[in-house]
Amino acid sequence: MAQTNGTHPKILLYTNHGCPYAHRAHITLDELKLPYEEVIIDLNTPRPQWYLDINPRGLVPTIKYTVPGLLDEEIITESEVVARFLADAFPSPFLPGSKESPTSALERARINFFIDTWNSKVGNTIFPILTAPDEATKRTKIDVFIAAIEKEIEPLLANAKPFFNGSEAFTLAEAIIAPFIVRTYDYTADESLLPKSVVERLDALPNFGKWAKLVRERESVNKVYDGASIAKNTKARLEKMKAKV
Ligand SMILES: N[C@@H](CCC(=O)N[C@@H](CS)C(=O)NCC(=O)O)C(=O)O
Incomplete structure (x- = not known):
């Protein structure tokens, strides 16, 4: 507990359980076994001034971090x-400290590259599927998404054991990407959002399919995530967006 001088930090998480970005914070806190309290921010109404004073961008997640007597x-x-x-x-196998071992800086670089690859090559291919104006466009966008996973992500999971980069422990790489994996699979509960064939195509990628199953089953990933209603909620949000245009 180098950052806390042995005293326990107080963590207050401003969140919304529907938000994939806030989901990353929940998973991380859970994996690191850090106790926290949460304040749910209503994202359907303009942010109140008290929240903008805390986070001027008005986004979730935000944490308020206090170490009594120290910070x-x-x-x-x-x-x-x-x-x-x-x-x-709170260094742990979730993300080794950079000087923990002769290879830990390299392990961190690999995790960073994996996350960067998802964010820059795959993450931005999902929303265009959901907003495609017709079936033919949707099919093309799905092909782009699957091709990006196959080309960019599949090779990086070749040594997953079972988690990223040969790690037995769930890592930061999984925590950052998991919210988007679970949503992608669960969107297929409604064929009009995403056809079931997407799951079949993803599961047919040997490294990705195996890894994604473990990520989807992870307790920390499922704690605050409401997979059963994600398709319904996302569809309602997309319809609201369409009505505004
Ligand atoms: N880059 C931000 C994105 C966070 C974000 O977009 N959060 C959404 C909810 S999923 C939000 O707070 N939206 C409120 C708004 O746009 O008014 C992060 O990674 O934390």
Whole structure:
């Protein structure tokens, strides 16, 4: 507990359980076994001034981090920054400290590259599927998404054992990407959002299919995530967006 001088930090998480970015913070806190309290932020109404005073961007997640007697309230925003901060403050196999072993800086670089690859090559291919104006466009966008996973992600999971980079432990790489994996699979509960064939095609990728199953089954991933209603809620949100245009 190098960052806390042996005293326990107080963590307040401003969140919304429907948000995949906030989901990253929940998973990380859970994996690191850090107790926290939460404040649910209603994202359907304009953010109140008290929240904008905490996070001027008005987004979730945000954490308020206090170490009694050592650190007054520190506000930390942006899901990846929050997750990395917590992982650095509490080093564990989830993210080895950079000087923990002769290879740990390299392990961190690999995790960073994996996350960067998802964010830059795959993450931005999902929303265009959901908003495709017709079936033919949707099919093309699905092909782009599957091709990106096959080309960019599948090879990086070749040595997953069972988690990223030969790790027996669930890592930051899984925590950052899991919210998007579970949503992708669960969107297929409604064929009009995403056809079931997407799951079949993803599961047919040997490394990705095996890894994604473990990620979807992970307790920390399922704690606050409501998979049963994600398709319904997402469809309602997309229809509201369409009505606004
Ligand atoms: N880059 C941010 C994105 C967070 C984000 O977009 N959160 C959404 C909910 S999923 C939000 O707070 N939206 C509120 C709004 O746009 O008014 C992060 O990684 O934390």
